[in-house]
Amino acid sequence: xxxxxxxxxxxxxxxxxxxxxxxxxxxxxxxxxxxxxxxxxxxxxxxxxxxxxxxxxxxxxxxxxxxxxxxxxxxxxxxxxxxxxxxxxxxxxxxxxxxxxxxxxxxxxxxxxxxxxxxxxxxxxxxxxxxxxxxxxxxxxxxxxxxxxxxxxxxxxxxxxxxxxxxxxxxxxxxxxxxxxxxxxxxxxxxxxxxxxxxxxxxxxxxxxxxxxxxxxxxxxxxxxxxxxxxxxxxxxxxxxxxxxxxxxxxxxxxxxxxxxxxxxxxxxxxxxxxxxxxxxxxxxxxxxxxxxxxxxxxxxxxxxxxxxxxxxxxxxxxxxxxxxxxxxxxxxxxxxxxxxxxxxxxxxxxxxxxxxxxxxxxxxxxxxxxxxxxxxxxxxxxxxxxxxxxxxxxxxxxxxxxxxxxxxxxxxxxxxxxxxxxxxxxxxxxxxxxxxxxxxxxxxxxxxxxxxxxxxxxxxxxxxxxxxxxxxxxxxxxxx
Amino acid sequence: xxxxxxxxxxxxxxxxxxxxxxxxxxxxxxxxxxxxxxxxxxxxxxxxxxxxxxxxxxxxxxxxxxxxxxxxxxxxxxxxxxxxxxxxxxxxxxxxxxxxxxxxxxxxxxxxxxxxxxxxxxxxxxxxxxxxxxxxxxxxxxxxxxxxxxxxxxxxxxxxxxxxxxxxxxxxxxxxxxxxxxxxxxxxxxxxxxxxxxxxxxxxxxxxxxxxxxxxxxxxxxxxxxxxxxxxxxxxxxxxxxxxxxxxxxxxxxxxxxxxxxxxxxxxxxxxxxxxxxxxxxxxxxxxxxxxxxxxxxxxxxxxxxxxxxxxxxxxxxxxxxxxxxxxxxxxxxxxxxxxxxxxxxxxxxxxxxxxxxxxxxxxxxxxxxxxxxxxxxxxxxxxxxxxxxxxxxxxxxxxxxxxxxxxxxxxxxxxxxxxxxxxxxxxxxxxxxxxxxxxxxxxx
Ligand SMILES: Cc1cc2nc3c(=O)[nH]c(=O)nc-3n(C[C@H](O)[C@H](O)[C@H](O)COP(=O)(O)OP(=O)(O)OC[C@H]3O[C@@H](n4cnc5c(N)ncnc54)[C@H](O)[C@@H]3O)c2cc1C
Ligand code: SF4
Ligand code: SF4
Numbered sequence: 001x002x003x004x005x006x007x008x009x010x011x012x013x014x015x016x017x018x019x020x021x022x023x024x025x026x027x028x029x030x031x032x033x034x035x036x037x038x039x040x041x042x043x044x045x046x047x048x049x050x051x052x053x054x055x056x057x058x059x060x061x062x063x064x065x066x067x068x069x070x071x072x073x074x075x076x077x078x079x080x081x082x083x084x085x086x087x088x089x090x091x092x093x094x095x096x097x098x099x100x101x102x103x104x105x106x107x108x109x110x111x112x113x114x115x116x117x118x119x120x121x122x123x124x125x126x127x128x129x130x131x132x133x134x135x136x137x138x139x140x141x142x143x144x145x146x147x148x149x150x151x152x153x154x155x156x157x158x159x160x161x162x163x164x165x166x167x168x169x170x171x172x173x174x175x176x177x178x179x180x181x182x183x184x185x186x187x188x189x190x191x192x193x194x195x196x197x198x199x200x201x202x203x204x205x206x207x208x209x210x211x212x213x214x215x216x217x218x219x220x221x222x223x224x225x226x227x228x229x230x231x232x233x234x235x236x237x238x239x240x241x242x243x244x245x246x247x248x249x250x251x252x253x254x255x256x257x258x259x260x261x262x263x264x265x266x267x268x269x270x271x272x273x274x275x276x277x278x279x280x281x282x283x284x285x286x287x288x289x290x291x292x293x294x295x296x297x298x299x300x301x302x303x304x305x306x307x308x309x310x311x312x313x314x315x316x317x318x319x320x321x322x323x324x325x326x327x328x329x330x331x332x333x334x335x336x337x338x339x340x341x342x343x344x345x346x347x348x349x350x351x352x353x354x355x356x357x358x359x360x361x362x363x364x365x366x367x368x369x370x371x372x373x374x375x376x377x378x379x380x381x382x383x384x385x386x387x388x389x390x391x392x393x394x395x396x397x398x399x400x401x402x403x404x405x406x407x408x409x410x411x412x413x414x415x416x417x418x419x420x421x422x423x424x425x426x427x428x429x430x431x432x433x434x435x436x437x438x439x440x441x442x443x444x445x446x447x448x449x450x451x452x453x454x455x456x457x458x459x460x461x462x463x464x465x466x467x468x469x470x471x472x473x474x475x476x477x478x479x480x481x
Numbered sequence: 482x483x484x485x486x487x488x489x490x491x492x493x494x495x496x497x498x499x500x501x502x503x504x505x506x507x508x509x510x511x512x513x514x515x516x517x518x519x520x521x522x523x524x525x526x527x528x529x530x531x532x533x534x535x536x537x538x539x540x541x542x543x544x545x546x547x548x549x550x551x552x553x554x555x556x557x558x559x560x561x562x563x564x565x566x567x568x569x570x571x572x573x574x575x576x577x578x579x580x581x582x583x584x585x586x587x588x589x590x591x592x593x594x595x596x597x598x599x600x601x602x603x604x605x606x607x608x609x610x611x612x613x614x615x616x617x618x619x620x621x622x623x624x625x626x627x628x629x630x631x632x633x634x635x636x637x638x639x640x641x642x643x644x645x646x647x648x649x650x651x652x653x654x655x656x657x658x659x660x661x662x663x664x665x666x667x668x669x670x671x672x673x674x675x676x677x678x679x680x681x682x683x684x685x686x687x688x689x690x691x692x693x694x695x696x697x698x699x700x701x702x703x704x705x706x707x708x709x710x711x712x713x714x715x716x717x718x719x720x721x722x723x724x725x726x727x728x729x730x731x732x733x734x735x736x737x738x739x740x741x742x743x744x745x746x747x748x749x750x751x752x753x754x755x756x757x758x759x760x761x762x763x764x765x766x767x768x769x770x771x772x773x774x775x776x777x778x779x780x781x782x783x784x785x786x787x788x789x790x791x792x793x794x795x796x797x798x799x800x801x802x803x804x805x806x807x808x809x810x811x812x813x814x815x816x817x818x819x820x821x822x823x824x825x826x827x828x829x830x831x832x833x834x835x836x837x838x839x840x841x842x843x844x845x846x847x848x849x850x851x852x853x854x855x856x857x858x859x860x861x862x863x864x865x866x867x868x869x870x871x872x873x874x875x876x877x878x879x880x881x882x883x884x885x886x887x888x889x890x891x892x893x894x895x896x897x898x899x900x901x902x903x904x905x906x907x908x909x910x911x912x913x914x915x916x917x918x919x920x921x922x923x924x925x926x
Binding site: 072073074075076078079080081082083162163164165168276277372374375376377379380381382383385386395396399413416417418420421422425426427 | 493522524525528531532533534535538539540541543643644676677774775778798801803804805807808810812859861862863866887888889890891892893
């Protein structure tokens with residue numbers, strides 16, 4: 001036997017496109033072309049035609065392609081994910097191209113919006129219809145975002161059609177994005193009310209607890225006062241209660257729009273999330289840093305407002321501006337979505353979101369949620385860790401028979417779905433035993449009990465109950481310090 | 482005094498032993514393995530080929546783990562064991578002395594001397610080299626044949642299927658996995674295989690493989706004297722202990738390395754664990770040779786205790802196993818035999834779509850439950866095990882069945898249908914399911 005080098009390359013399964021899929025690609029090309037030429041003003045005198053025509057083509061081609069999932073029996077289908085250059089992340093040319101396109105889009109959106117002026121005009125009819133206002137770049141962006149969640153949401157529904165948890169959760173994020181993050185804010189604008197997102201709260205929507213926003217909302221009438229009340233209620237009451245019962249997933253995987261985009265548009269990239277201990281280390285510094293930043297900003301603004309600006313003057317305003325720029329804009333947008341094809345689909349949620357961090361602390365210490373490990377069934381295959389979008393090394397716990405209680409887990413349920421041995425289950429249960437010792441040990445204890453001679457044999461040696469002790473802590477085994 | 486513990490083989494057995502020896506002692510630990518430098522999950526081989534994971538994703542521990550835990554890794558092949566002189570010779574490196582030796586060399590594919598089995602494109606599936614060969618020989622081919630109706634066979638079929646390669650699957654028995662599965666389970670899997678458009682040929686064996694001018698397989702002849710063209714032939718007719726180097730030493734072997742209930746060989750300070758070990762007597766393991774991931778793990782831990790000073794008899798947990806057949810997950814707890822058994826009653830439920838199955842076997846005389854078989858449904862391992870050990874009756878188990886369910890939230894619950902089936906069969910003694918409550922309390926309480 002020789003010694004083998006395991007760097008060998010696997011080839012991609014021959015990408016066989018059906019005739020229908022080829023037609024789909026042509027339709028997709030035409031749809032994209034319709035929208036791209038609008039950038040140069042071509043056809044913008046027919047905005048409705050351009051918008052709906054382009055959308056119809058893109059959606060049609062997407063649904064044609066999604067038929068792939070219906071053409072095979074229901075079940076987990078990750079065939080070829082790492083063999084496909086689009087999905088293989090940093091290594092893939094297509095992955096990089098997509099990353100550059102996504103990131104480029106955000107950069108243009110924020111800093112070169114003049115380039116988009118013509119394109120925005122094709123959103124005019126829809127904007128008039130929903131908001132009775134001319135379209136602007138943010139309406140265009142919100143529309144595209146919502147469409148991405150809806151179209152790729154349908155893909156999720158096809159892909160996981162055997163899994164009811166995935167189906168319900170996907171319908172939920174599609175519903176909240178369309179209703180609470182798109183239609184309701186639009187209607188509010190139509191009725192001259194403050195544009196308010198009922199599905200976002202401080203600290204994610206950081207300015208909802210800033211004195212300026214509160215002044216603005218309360219000053220805008222009864223509905224505004226209700227909005228302030230709602231924001232406070234959701235953050236101070238609903239968030240801790242729901243998180244206590246269900247973990248942070250009630251928000252991150254069922255309601256949040258950022259989570260919604262990650263779970264739909266981002267699903268093809270979930271395996272790119274780095275699950276090394278090193279990444280985990282950075283993650284904890286960065287995300288908690290952001291929380292500190294947003295808390296400090298909010299506190300400064302309130303101090304300033306309470307002292308009528310006497311104490312801090314302009315300092316707090318520039319601090320908040322910086323928060324808005326660095327976190328709200330660069331991180332949440334440019335990096336958060338643009339880097340899906342490089343760092344996985346939850347870059348923002350994992351490294352940047354202050355809401356995720358806050359919920360995470362609650363989840364870790366004050367929640368009934370955990371992922372239960374099914375006895376000794378784990379075969380250490382690694383599917384769970386590979387497909388965990390939060391880069392959690394799920395296998396690390398599962399192979400020791402230990403429950404997974406991690407602050408970053410968004411409860412997407414994909415680890416449980418991809419596990420070929422039925423080892424993982426997302427559960428809300430009593431808080432005792434939530435942090436269990438390895439259940440693999442349990443098997444030993446049982447066999448010890450079964451074996452009557454055992455006690456005699458080991459008399460004077462290691463006491464039986466020491467069998468329970470070997471709980472390998474992370475610091476023992478991973479050198480986390 | 483620090484002993485030198487040397488382990489041959491970095492599979493689940495050897496690595497588990499190393500981990501626990503490190504936990505319980507300060508000995509020097511060295512693992513020598515030829516296949517890969519780092520431990521990877523053999524059970525995940527199929528997913529590498531299928532593109533679900535890369536090789537590095539199948540490594541259960543990051544590379545820095547070994548150094549941090551002072552476990553030395555040598556990527557080399559052991560060529561000889563001098564059990565009297567307590568040393569090993571290596572293919573590349575210098576000889577190594579040991580105080581304690583653990584042989585954990587695993588298995589190798591087993592072939593039956595078919596004509597043509599040495600042709601190019603004919604292979605088994607056990608390790609990374611097989612995966613490499615498979616990669617080479619399945620490129621741009623238009624048909625493959627896989628022989629052998631076991632767990633590795635169906636995995637190989639699924640692998641080929643994922644690359645859109647049409648597969649003919651030859652199974653000697655009347656139904657897939659018949660020697661371990663009751664008929665109904667086998668039939669469900671037969672159908673699942675066919676639903677994936679695999680050409681499943683039952684009661685068919687391999688007669689010979691035919692080569693072309695380049696010495697590469699071009700077709701096979703089946704026991705039905707049919708010639709089936711193919712450019713790849715997978716032979717998954719079982720594995721046998723990989724003990725070539727041991728056979729040439731003073732360590733006693735039969736089919737595997739012979740060990741007692743302490744996993745000790747005939748030579749002092751030499752142990753054998755995992756796939757390569759064979760018990761001298763029945764009744765120590767589930768079988769004399771237990772070729773399972775879980776048993777390798779358990780043996781590794783057991784031997785570690787003995788080596789760390791507490792003589793520990795090997796005592797496997799209550800039998801359990803799991804697998805996945807295309808999209809159908811399988812779990813089993815306790816004893817379910819393939820053929821109906823004297824004195825054993827079976828409660829069986831199969832869903833209308835014939836993709837889910839629950840079988841609970843119990844004794845006729847005292848109603849004690851002896852085993853569970855599950856297809857397409859997950860049950861809680863700890864709870865099933867607890868019930869079996871506590872010798873619970875079928876009434877008790879059915880009453881509390883809702884607590885055993887481990888399927889994801891919102892999944893359809895099939896237990897009421899199972900209980901209804903039982904009540905139809907036992908109208909005098911109907912069971913009522915208790916409302917689901919306090920699952921975890923039940924397990925730990
Ligand atoms: C494709 C496949 C799927 C499987 N799926 C399952 C499953 O789902 N569930 C389950 O329970 N079991 C499964 N098994 C069986 C399970 O993987 C084995 O029982 C288990 O891996 C055996 O572990 P081990 O440590 O005894 O040996 P191995 O994992 O075989 O490790 C032995 C190591 O020793 C090395 N070695 C051998 N000889 C030498 C030498 N002379 N010098 C240096 N190194 C040497 C080998 O290179 C090898 O790396 C599967 C097996 C295969 C092949
Ligand atoms: S641990 Fe599982 S449920 Fe949690 S984020 Fe990761 S994949 Fe999703
Ligand atoms: S929990 Fe499941 S998916 Fe994760 S390593 Fe274990 S068997 Fe594989």
